């Protein structure tokens with residue numbers, strides 16, 4: 001079912017921002033946009049002539065039409081024209097959050113000032129916003145100027161950005177996405193920040209010189225709302241919204257005599273439009289003083305033998321590994337989750353020897369020290385291992401590195417390391433591992449594969465013989481399975497059928 005996004009915002013008669021931009025962005029991500037119009041602004045590419053706020057009665061009639069028929073998954077708020085509107089909408093949100101079976105998420109783009117510099121509210125709404133609306137907001141998406149107005153923090157560097165997001169949390173906001181389009185720090189770069197209490201994400205790319213950028217703020221927030229409506233995690237909504245704006249800015253054109261609108265080009269499909277996930281230790285990370293600044297990002301691991309890894313068996317013993325290799329599997333992984341297993345080193349040694357005997361590529365999961373010590377073909381690591389494993393030693397020993405990713409943000413983070421392959425998971429629910437909240441589904445896999453076309457790619461999680469054809473049809477280079485082999489009545493037959501099913505699609 002389509003996700004329903006209510007947009008509470010003003011109409012832009014010039015078609016570049018406001019409701020008009022919001023609908024385009026939400027539809028680009030496959031959401032269904034409903035509208036509650038707060039004002040009929042008279043504006044064009046040169047500026048704002050009038051705001052024309054609608055009455056509370058008109059607002060109420062729009063709310064009641066939607067509430068009785070199409071409750072929202074996400075509510076995106078933009079222009080609120082006066083104090084009465086802020087109070088009325090805050091009361092509505094409080095009611096929805098308290099009464100609805102599934103309370104809506106609220107994304108607020110605090111449109112206080114148009115990109116032309118003109119005020120977009122009839123009176124000073126800031127004190128009322130802070131006391132009534134912000135405590136109901138799940139994600140706020142201010143630019144630097146709006147951040148300063150709402151928090152009093154001048155964004156003169158990374159620590160000021162953190163302080164400002166703390167100030168938002170203290171006002172009751174759940175998450176802050178502070179857009180850096182108006183910063184120039186480091187010079188020539190655009191840096192964006194997203195934080196929830198205890199966790200922060202930084203994105204960066206070279207500034208896109210685009211004179212036609214009207215509506216970027218509205219479109220960014222609506223993209224975030226649409227992605228949250230699809231069930232994407234916040235960090236994925238953050239990076240996709242940024243990629244959406246980048247691709248739109250690159251092709252925006254003049255319409256009218258002033259600032260033209262950002263273009264709307266659908267779900268981001270080009271890697272070049274995605275920003276860099278900024279790692280501590282990278283050049284940008286150092287500029288932003290991210291900790292630990294002295295841990296360099298190691299990238300460029302040994303290439304895997306082939307681009308298509310085919311059927312990939314993930315098993316927890318050398319007995320299973322031998323069965324898989326005897327049946328012709330060429331990519332396999334020894335995944336022993338008990339680090340205290342007394343025969344761990346022995347199993348790793350045996351697995352490496354089996355790989356050599358059968359001319360197969362055997363990866364060791366987790367135990368990278370043993371993998372280096374015994375000369376494995378490669379290691380497979382998770383995202384959390386990126387902060388602790390000695391990647392320099394893995395690279396120096398010439399081992400391949402496979403990395404797990406769960407979503408767009410982690411995929412772009414893994415890309416910083418240029419691993420030997422990228423794994424996407426879990427595609428379907430699985431009982432092999434707790435993947436709560438991390439099920440990707442086939443639709444996301446269809447986006448991941450072309451974005452990462454330069455890497456060997458692997459899909460994992462809940463894949464069986466029935467699902468293997470649709471997974472392989474995405475052109476993912478490899479299908480990784482545990483139970484489809486280890487719980488099969490006849491493992492040899494299961495391997496043959498899985499191999500054939502994958503081959504038919506490639």
Ligand SMILES: Cc1ncc(COP(=O)(O)OP(=O)(O)O)c(N)n1
Nearest residue numbers: 365380381382383404423458460480
């Ligand atoms: C091919 C492949 N993909 C993903 C994983 C998961 O690895 P990780 O995130 O390190 O989790 P654990 O397997 O260690 O639980 C994998 N093992 N193999």
Ligand SMILES: Cc1ncsc1CCOP(=O)(O)O
Nearest residue numbers: 425430432461462481482483
């Ligand atoms: C290790 C791992 N990582 C993501 S899903 C998964 C388990 C896959 O197991 P199965 O093929 O039995 O669903």
Ligand SMILES: [Mg+2]
Nearest residue numbers: 365366381382
């Ligand atoms: Mg692991």
